[in-house]
Amino acid sequence: MQFAEFATRASEMEAEPADLATVALVRDLFCDAGDDLPVVVRFVHGRVFPAWDSTTLDVGPRLLRGAIARAAGQNVTAADVEDRLAEEGEIGAVAAGYDFGGQRGLAAFAGGDDDGLTVAEVDETLRELAAAAGSGSEDRKLNTLFGLFNRTTPEEARYLARLVLGEMRIGVGEGTVRDAIAEAFLAVEETGETTDSEADDEPNDETRDETDGETRDESEERAAADDDEDPLTRATDEQLRAVERALQVSNDHGMVAAVARDDGESGLADVRLEVGRPVQAMLAQAGTAADALDEWGEAAVERKFDGARVQVHVEPDDEGETAGVSLYSRNMDDVTAALPDVVEFVESRVDAPVILDGEVVAVDDDGAPRPFQEILRRFRRKHDVDRMRDAVRVELHAFDCLHADGEDLLDAPVTERHARLSDVLDDAGAVSDLLVSDDGDEIAAFEEAALEAGHEGIMLKNPASAYSPGNRGKNWLKRKPDVETVDLVVTGAEWGEGRRANHLGTFLLSVRDGGDYVEIGKVATGITDEELADLSTLLEPEIVSENGQTVELNPSVVFEVGYEEIQASPTYSSGYALRFPRFVAVREDKEVADADSLARIERLAESESR
């Protein structure tokens, strides 16, 4: 497929306000993609690599602006591009505003044979760019991007720029991709035999409700559109679930689309977990022991470790022995290199191919947990790993087993998965204690002991429940006595004054509101001088534009922020403000998509006002 064709389709999606019609456009694109299907599926929601793959292009806004400036011609500087960005507010619009065609004309004049970019060529070039490392790699990346932009029309440039930054902004989220795959390759044209035969078969509440707001809206719109002209053939809930399950298990949208097309529902059912391919972490809601017992009769109770989530993959070799250990964060980033002590521990205690879920916690010499911030000094670290290994001791607490010895356990109940965990991890101290109880007093005593031992609280799990990757469902409840903090996206900052003039000092905080960010306040307290310097290093490459002391930042960093109260306030665009905000930590284990939403802020504000 020509990249120009992809860009035209993307612009149609961007212009389409209705969710169902967008699904139909995405479906049609998938149907027309041919051999390029996996790439097109990834591109349409802003990915070059599958979701499970931690490889990134590692191109920041500054480098991208430089490449656009170069492709735009000799008279255009990166500062000009920056000025236009301040006016337009979005890099795709800026890229589309330049005429890169002049260079193409020259290339043709010089004997160049340019039939236009193909989707496959863009994919291949961006993959090469991602692989550039070491000295001179910035320049090589700049050259590669320049080469691509140089061949784009304005429409192609718009979507290329956005693809490079990983945000297509065309209203196509996970739910849309899932529905479009089912519509394209599983749904059957209505021929008197109705595809609504599953109408009574309610979709798994957790899966459908917790995916994202968009999914819920889509199903409502789907229902409302029943009698109206419907642009979709209408996949059944069962077909949607088959796609959803394969996506959860593989985190590879391109592969799932190809399997749906080539092998249908039975092919999707055969998609299995793979050691070395991370899955999304199951998440929890806040809740109490009373909630748990009311709902399930009994609860599986564990300590809530205050550390960083880690998924442990132990790969088999040809003889069935273990060949290697890899570790992933809750966002499926590869953090193996940062935690050699955990790798060594797992190597010595596990001798079967497994996927385990757990938490790494910083501990003192007596094994007592240290504050959460300490583990963040180790997690994701690329430099000084050995020095930090000595400075911050960590321990693994494993609490789940998703796969053991070739067997996927996602659908097995909590208690069975925990029993398998105890079988495969030869260290009782590293296996999270599990109390299954229907007695509120017994659970309260367990909670008290957990808090006394320095843990954050307890987790309450429905003993009969399966593991649902990526879902913040009702089967896991977290219970902790401390005041909640909120995780907010840093969208702006101000340069400091006096001795702090070289550092960003005050940070503008936002919450997620659909695909956008709305402001909720600023934080400047609770940050040490050392942290200020680190924050400036972290955030300076994300500067989008500057106006006097104030800078606008690409939303990429999440702060955990404490506060005394959340108040309704006209000062910020969210309609809320934090009273006495206090910086707690950078949530390096979270991406902006994991930051708190406006809906959560509304709930917190409401519960405080009661």
Ligand SMILES: Nc1ncnc2c1ncn2[C@@H]1O[C@H](COP(=O)(O)OP(=O)(O)OP(=O)(O)O)[C@@H](O)[C@H]1O
């Ligand atoms: N025994 C346990 N079982 C499951 N998760 C646990 C356990 N102990 C600690 N955790 C951690 O608690 C988290 C669940 O809380 P939640 O899903 O709300 O994540 P979060 O947003 O990081 O919340 P928090 O900031 O409260 O940790 C898990 O992601 C995991 O990192």
